[in-house]
Amino acid sequence: MRAVILSEYGGSDVLRISEVPTPAPGDGQIRIRVSAAALNPADALIRAGALASRVPVRDHYIPGLDVAGIVDALGGGVHSFEVGDAVIGMSDWPDTQAGTHAEYVVLPATAVAAAPRHASPVQAATLPLNGLTARQALDLLAPADGATVAITGAAGAVGGYLVELAAARGLHVVAVAGSQDEELVRKLGASLFVPRSDDPAAAIRAAVPGGVAGLIDAAALGESVIGALGDGGTFVSVLGAGPAAERGIRVSQVQVHSDAVQLAELATLADAGLVTLRVDRTMPFSEAAAAHDTLASRGLRGRIVLVP
Numbered sequence: 001m002r003a004v005i006l007s008e009y010g011g012s013d014v015l016r017i018s019e020v021p022t023p024a025p026g027d028g029q030i031r032i033r034v035s036a037a038a039l040n041p042a043d044a045l046i047r048a049g050a051l052a053s054r055v056p057v058r059d060h061y062i063p064g065l066d067v068a069g070i071v072d073a074l075g076g077g078v079h080s081f082e083v084g085d086a087v088i089g090m091s092d093w094p095d096t097q098a099g100t101h102a103e104y105v106v107l108p109a110t111a112v113a114a115a116p117r118h119a120s121p122v123q124a125a126t127l128p129l130n131g132l133t134a135r136q137a138l139d140l141l142a143p144a145d146g147a148t149v150a151i152t153g154a155a156g157a158v159g160g161y162l163v164e165l166a167a168a169r170g171l172h173v174v175a176v177a178g179s180q181d182e183e184l185v186r187k188l189g190a191s192l193f194v195p196r197s198d199d200p201a202a203a204i205r206a207a208v209p210g211g212v213a214g215l216i217d218a219a220a221l222g223e224s225v226i227g228a229l230g231d232g233g234t235f236v237s238v239l240g241a242g243p244a245a246e247r248g249i250r251v252s253q254v255q256v257h258s259d260a261v262q263l264a265e266l267a268t269l270a271d272a273g274l275v276t277l278r279v280d281r282t283m284p285f286s287e288a289a290a291a292h293d294t295l296a297s298r299g300l301r302g303r304i305v306l307v308p
């Protein structure tokens with residue numbers, strides 16, 4: 001099969017298209033013929049070697065965590081899918097090292113769900129990693145009913161899903177994003193908008209004088225934003241351990257993991273129009289290096305999706 005591979009870590013120039021063996025599904029696994037695979041910041045981290053200490057040395061790696069495609073072959077004991085089903089899935093890189101930026105990927109059945117029925121494969125491929133991250137971050141936040149929570153990076157892929165999922169749970173969402181993103185994040189369900197600034201804690205406090213009960217830091221602002229929380233609040237970091245705890249604040253870190261049940265729920269929410277699948281552009285595998293460069297330029301308001 002054709003795949004985007006890297007044989008050494010580095011910049012986008014280490015990415016190549018190559019013929020590699022097509023993986024075979026083992027027990028409990030599914031082989032998916034890839035229709036579309038989103039490109040995420042995690043893929044740039046894999047390419048740069050940020051996860052090198054967590055993977056065995058191999059002659060090549062295939063990046064890619066998100067996939068939408070068609071079930072192509074079933075391993076033993078898989079009864080929940082049939083060949084030909086349209087599915088979405090998430091690869092638990094670095095545990096799996098199974099990359100979706102390839103014509104085929106093998107994933108455990110527990111990482112796969114039926115694709116949203118009203119979305120194209122390109123749209124559907126934007127859901128798994130970031131939808132699951134948002135869902136699992138909200139579960140960690142565990143806010144009280146009707147609480148006021150702040151989301152930084154609210155216009156980003158994780159942040160956008162967070163705003164929608166939090167609003168759907170009846171929370172009051174304070175969205176921190178660029179001024180040009182106000183209309184977008186309000187449409188996603190934010191009840192308050194705070195423009196990004198050098199002092200996001202003060203800006204959020206100006207909007208919510210007592211401080212917010214919970215904060216999910218999808219822009220990785222860390223120390224500069226913990227002051228937005230009221231005493232005893234909860235801070236969820238998406239990148240690293242997060243800032244030092246203070247004033248009885250609980251600080252935790254989300255580490256996304258595949259979950260077929262949660263993924264199926266997200267697909268249902270997408271079909272109901274409660275979760276918005278945002279695509280910036282599609283690019284072929286052969287332009288993977290250019291796609292990584294475009295992702296690094298930031299300012300995107302939808303995912304780049306790679307197609308075979």
Ligand SMILES: NC(=O)c1ccc[n+]([C@@H]2O[C@H](COP(=O)([O-])OP(=O)(O)OC[C@H]3O[C@@H](n4cnc5c(N)ncnc54)[C@H](OP(=O)(O)O)[C@@H]3O)[C@@H](O)[C@H]2O)c1
Nearest residue numbers: 041133153155156157158176196219238254255256298299
């Ligand atoms: N822990 C996990 O399991 C997990 C899973 C998935 C993702 N992540 C991490 O989560 C982070 C977000 O990922 P993503 O895919 O959502 O990235 P993204 O789409 O690039 O979103 C990040 C957003 O934050 C915005 N931003 C940057 N600085 C800001 C500031 N000072 N105030 C407010 N917004 C600001 C960015 O705007 P501009 O584009 O204008 O800069 C962008 O809209 C990344 O660090 C990613 O690696 C972690």
